Amino acid sequence: MKKASRSGDNRGVLMNDVARRANVSPMTVSRALSNPKMVSEKTRTKILDAIEQTGYVPNRLAGSLASNRSNTIGIILPSLKNSLFAETIQAASDVLSKKGYLLLIADSGHLLEEEEKLVEAFLGQRVRGMILHNTLHTERTMAMISNSGIPVVETGDLLAEPMDISVSYSNFEASKAMTMFLAKKGYKRIGFVAMITENNNRARLRRDGYLAALSELNIGVDETLMIEAASSLEAGRDALTKLLAIEIKPDAVFFAGDIMAAGAAFECESLNLKIPEDIAIASFDDLAILQHMTPSITSLQIPRIAIGHEAAEIILNRIKGQETGVVSKDLGFEIAQRQST
């Protein structure tokens, strides 16, 4: 193919040009594109030909402005690096792009103020809907969303009173269930490694779930068994090391986030500790590697794909005007019991 020259000042082919070429009014071109059945077969063909010949690409900015309907959906995550979000995004993307929506994706870096700015920027782009992973927001964020009138789904945790729509599972219940599970397995001293709880309600809820389980089991809380750690392999290793250094060692550790459990498992291997004989390990997030490791690691299975899927579907329904009345959708969780416990 011959390399075409790059013309920087090209404002391009307009709908008008296409219209003239096809001997119709611009309006008919517009209709041929957005509502083909409204245009006669013959005219439509003429128009499509003209479009192909000219290489016309409709300006969606103009279209959205005129119609007051954009085709973008905004997604805000605490971090883009976290691969756990990838499945949810992919699922949402699959559903939305099939319907012609484009995704604006940004990360707040776990900062509520940053989320606020992003929400404002997205509203400035007149996104048609939004998905927020965090469930903690500044007042201004909530105010902006509230009077934007667009559907907004929060996915990080199941909310009794979401701003608008909640699609998730209960971090609290999941964490509690896993702790109960470990206790029923016979483990007596269950350590807990939390994610960083600052600005992260999910992290807090998971910790609270752990505590609730202990309380229900009439087990006293031992602060030395609780650690807060970042979401990384290194942090997981460190956390395990710390827990092994306390006076009365835990016989099981529940890692409440991400990839920490894998790090801990690697550390055990380095230390020649047998899992689960010397120490049992359970993880909150079910990463693919956890089921492939030797031993495989017991985890909570979170419906990440379903969350993305459902969030997208509900947004689409809201856009279509089907006020589903759905406010809070619980997609549940499951415990995958494996060799590590």
Add this chain to the structure above:
Amino acid sequence: MKKASRSGDNRGVLMNDVARRANVSPMTVSRALSNPKMVSEKTRTKILDAIEQTGYVPNRLAGSLASNRSNTIGIILPSLKNSLFAETIQAASDVLSKKGYLLLIADSGHLLEEEEKLVEAFLGQRVRGMILHNTLHTERTMAMISNSGIPVVETGDLLAEPMDISVSYSNFEASKAMTMFLAKKGYKRIGFVAMITENNNRARLRRDGYLAALSELNIGVDETLMIEAASSLEAGRDALTKLLAIEIKPDAVFFAGDIMAAGAAFECESLNLKIPEDIAIASFDDLAILQHMTPSITSLQIPRIAIGHEAAEIILNRIKGQETGVVSKDLGFEIAQRQST
């Protein structure tokens, strides 16, 4: 906070409303926002107050349309799930969002036709620049990009003749280098597990690099040592199993993609094979887990973050009009030698 009612038909506060409230013309409001120094301190304060009171959020669709300058950058990846892309996106996002740009992100599902549709959709949104990971495109994609006049970076592989800009490393050289490295370590029968080569030029180049190394070393190609596999832990396990089933087993295997090497290492553990004594393993992509596994796995270190960073910077420079003349930027790679070889 009291829950505000959701008003669906709210077209919101306009610049005009702000202007009236601040006793200035809309034009002055516009300037106060986009070019504050052009407005007197006093007026600016009045305007900012009015904005705060009214909760005005500028309509960027209208702004972009009028000024012919949007604030969005498009990114197209073969897949959103692949966590390897996350670092690159994050890096690009960091640079771009700092300058007020928003990211449109989509995945092509490894299909060139899908990429074409997405490019068209992005151009319809009048994105200011684009980052494409794939380096293989349909003719129409190239044509559209060419006469769009916007900066477009390809990041998947270093290109001698990019459509516009190439920021990457050489998959061919990297793969060749690792193969040479293994050979120099004394391994005689080096297996190679390629990614799926269909529609994926990177996969092909990596395979070609392997072949080039063998050729340079005067080692004959043994087809039974070459396998193509998907990017997953399972596929990595399977690939290893297959290679162990051939007549004369390999003494080293180079996994040319993603997470396959980890899968293979897990399989070795299951089979009680010692790495690297029984079989050596090397990986193309340096995932975090590879250096934490026991044994740690030799990998190529790809400058993923630098790629995202540089791609974004170059786009920004182009937008600012600094025709840097950069066409192809090689960010190199390194071999991280670890216990597995």
Add this chain to the structure above:
DNA sequence: TGACAAAATGTTACCGCTACCATAACCTTT
């Protein structure tokens, strides 16, 4: 074949903002 409804197409105004040029206000300077 004329009347009338339905389908296809056209006309006009405007979406909400910014470029561009015009004007007004504010300083200097002599």
Add this chain to the structure above:
DNA sequence: AAAGGTTATGGTAGCGGTAACATTTTGTCA
């Protein structure tokens, strides 16, 4: 205090489409 140069502000006309209504064409049936 008039002249001249800044600096600050305003008016007007679009950007490129679409909504809403007007008009024309087509089809149907008595």
